[in-house]
Amino acid sequence: MNIVILGAGQAAASMAAKLRALGHQGPITLIGDEAEPPYQRPPLSKAYLLGEMGLDRLTLRGAEWWTEQGIILHLAERATGIDRARRVVLTDKGEHPYDALALTLGASPRRLPQTMGGHLPGVHVVRNLADIAAAKPALVAGRRLVVIGGGYIGLEAAAVARKLGLHVTLVEAAPRILGRVAAAQTADMIRALHRAHGVDIIEGVGIERITGTEAADGVTLSDGRHLPADLVICGIGVAPETALAEAAGLAVDNGIATDAQGRSSDPAIWAAGDCASFPASDGRMRLESVGNAIDMAEAVAANMLGAGADYLPKPWFWSDQFDAKLQIAGLNAGYDQVVTRPGAGTHGGSVWYYRDGRLIAVDALNDARAYMIGKRLIEGGKSPSPEAVAEATDLKALM
Structure with a gap:
């Protein structure tokens, strides 16, 4: 069986390794649009951004491992479509036939619209190596940073920036930070931690727009205040990568919809990780975490080889701040x-x-x-x- 894995992040690496560990001898091909082999994403907004971890420690497997396992990497190659009738993945560099296809496409950061200044130079997101390469040179001690969004990514970015000596203001439109993901008691502990380290947190106030002409120079709040800024980081959540699946006619429901075993509405196509939603007791569930990327990818790998076992998540998460x-x-x-x-x-x-x-x-x-x-x-x-x-x-x- 010729298996193609589209996407080259944590889920892809875990799936490929599990397929080989379970004895799959057929071809395995990974296709990713970044130039780097699969790497860890959580340290990007923490140790890597701080300069405490290099790219060599970020990558999940050494180059020799992929060769030894006979896994073909097609990096810096962008998928443009899935021809389900022919069972072929189309990319900007060619075609890749498959017997079974796994979609491990992850998620993309949400951005503010152009009408709100989201396009201006100096406005950053934190999701991949290119994002960090763009933001890192601007993180200079003494500069002013405004972080938009009081979820985990925004809070982690604020913590790193303070450790680097920037003046940091974090703005959360909801009544409090971590409003979607944690109880008020957890938010109270995290808020106290940040304020003890000098982060100014503004809650319950929305964003009118990011200001600037040539580049971002501040943020105007919905209450009329203007916060001067040398750079802005948007941490307003992510959206699952579903465009390719939708274009191919696959069912999408808060992610690429799979059955309990990870199979999409096309029996030859599977999905795992941040991009996939699966049945849960009270509807459908989609988890954005390293733990889910690993566990679901390994479960789907087994099911691609015939295990026939439902995926039962055991959710766990972590966040390092200061x-x-x-x-x-x-x-x-x-x-x-x-x-x-x-x-x-x-x-x-x-x-x-x-x-x-x-x-x-x-x-x-x-x-x-x-x-x-x-x-x-x-x-x-x-x-x-x-x-x-x-x-x-x-x-x-x-x-």
Whole structure:
């Protein structure tokens, strides 16, 4: 069976490795539009942007590994279409026939429209190596940065910029930071951390536009204030890459829609990672995380070879900001109660999420013990009562 993987990120690398580990002897081809072989994305907004990690440590596999595994890389090659009738991927450099095709296309950062100044030089996003190469020279101590968006990417970029000595203002249109992804108690801990390091956080105020003629020189807020800026970083979320799938007539529903095993509406085409949505108990789910990219890609690899097993996610996430690590286990969607526990340090603690009396997620800031125990409880289907979590002197006793 000739397998083509379209997209060359974490999911693609994990899928290719798993196919070989499971004994697939046929051709495997990876096609990616970037010039670099598959690399890690999370460090881009953290250690790599700070200069603490080089490209050699960013790449997921050395060049010799791909050769040894007999996996063909077609890099700096942009896919232009999928001919489902002929089972061929069309690119700007040729055609690639397949017996089975996997779409691991990831997601793209949302940008402000041109009418709001989103096109101006000096306005940056953080998603790939090219984005970092464009932003890094401007991150000079003493300069003024405005970060638009109070999600994890925006907060991580703000933390790095402060560590580099910039004056940083972060603007969040929603009533508070992390409004879509975390409880107010977690947001309170993260806000206190940033303010302790000198980040100015403005919440509940929208963006009127980014100002400037030749380049961005500031941000006008919806309340009339103007924030001078030498550069702007937009961290307003990502959208799944679905254009190729839509053009090919595949079903799309908050990502490329797959069945429980990762198969798209075309039985010869599969999808995994940030671009894919799969069935969940309350609708469809799409996860944007390294953990999901790896786990779903490996599950789909097995199913491409006939395993026939449904993908059951075990969600986990993390975010490094300043000297703090936020670790998250589970999914907090639909929570109706939270329990908080203090941590050992100044900036730390854990937030435990419940829905209908059942533990569904844990946020742990600088509290690896709470994260590990919470993760094991959730994955094991165990749910200590909120009162037990609040009162426990030793979390391990909850196991």
